[in-house]
Amino acid sequence: MLAAHGVTANYGPLTALSEIDLSFAPGSRVGVFGHNGAGKTTLLKCLVGAVAPSAGRIEYDGAPLTANVSQNVRKGLAFVPQGHNVFPNLSVEQNLTISGLLFDQGFVSRIFEIFPVLAERRAQRAGSLSGGEQQMLALGMALMTQPKWLLLDEPSTGLAPVIIRNVMSRLKNINETMGTGLIMVEQNVPATLKIVDRAVIVKAGRVVFDGTAQELSENKDLWKWF
Template sequence: MAEIQVENLKVVYRGVILALQGVSLRAGAGEAVALLGPNGAGKSTLVRSLAGLLPQYDGRILDGRILVNGQESHHLPALKVASLGLTAILEGRPIFRYLTVVENLRAAGHKLPPERQKAITEEIFARFPRLYERRFEQGGYLSGGEQQMLLLGMALLTEPKILVVDEPSLGLSPKLTEEVMRVLDELRREKGLTLLLVEQNAKAAFSIVERVYVMEQGRIVFEGTSQEAQADADVMEFYLGGAVAGGFAEAKRYRRRKRWV
């Protein structure tokens, strides 16, 4: 049962900055779920909470709980959370920039037996031929898309059951974004992964997820299927840039009616 459940989570930074204000969400076994929202909404804070990384950012959980595969994990350090099968790919592409592609992959899979590590590395290179071509290049010299592919490969070497990916399309061209989403969808379907996709690019996320949460100012303000999200005028206006009939004046009135303010 590879699932995440977050219940009424409240998170504070430096003892005074309330970043999450009672967030609840769920990603069921084998499900693809998107968490959408603008900068500053609290998305990355939720990712850090799920991964057990809040202390490194001077944050702590005030209330609520997180369950990974049915086990409470909100009090566990990052390594213990990873041992439950949850792997988080953080925003900012945190690879080892002075190591080669091969060395990055070797570092990610250091706990695996050599034969298993070799088999997964061959799978990674088969999925990402460009990484194979650049396998002896330092990570810092890769393009943004290549670095994102390397991070996905490193995640595979942890043999995750749950994959949490924070802003994978950030800084990528539409073509590369489409490629990253395609790979995430393939991995989820072929390996039975539970996927939580944290994104600002709603259109990209809608292409591969089944359910959607929208976060605003540390709260969940929308929950529904991908189809319901795309049919919701608020979500379309504020997260997909959908046009509002009647021109600029009506658009201004519409914004003032935003339900979650």
């Protein structure tokens, strides 16, 4: 279980999150939605330990989580920040090996099974991949740590619709075959609702909706929140 208990987060005088209470069951698939500036990225950063809450705490498997990303990655939390975070001048394979340095290097072959397009381009410079391929590589890099949780910040941004469907179905497949929990911040609500079970809406640093994806799909009144 990954959980936020009464989490408040500030940037100087600005309060980005207020008293957030959320629990995520292992292996679940959750979409996080809301306007720009609502606090979605800050929520992911608190969960992975990149931002320390000013009040409240993050708990992971019953123990408090300290705000130390490299330690938390080793515990099974992986964060894919917004944008295509790859090393542009390294090859696809080098990007994967570097990300898995502290883990099982042999896992590269598993990543190549999940993303055959990366296998075909293993020697290619990452910077010369298309946007969709770079996003696949960023996902592959996060998976090299064999995480229990994948925290994704707007993975579909900047991708063409057909590529978005491809990325979304890979994510669902990773969840189903590897049991990796997904917490996804997304602007593309319809595409995300197709693959998540639960939807959380954040507004001005607070949770204003927490329900099933079906409930949100069927209740268009709720769409005012984003």
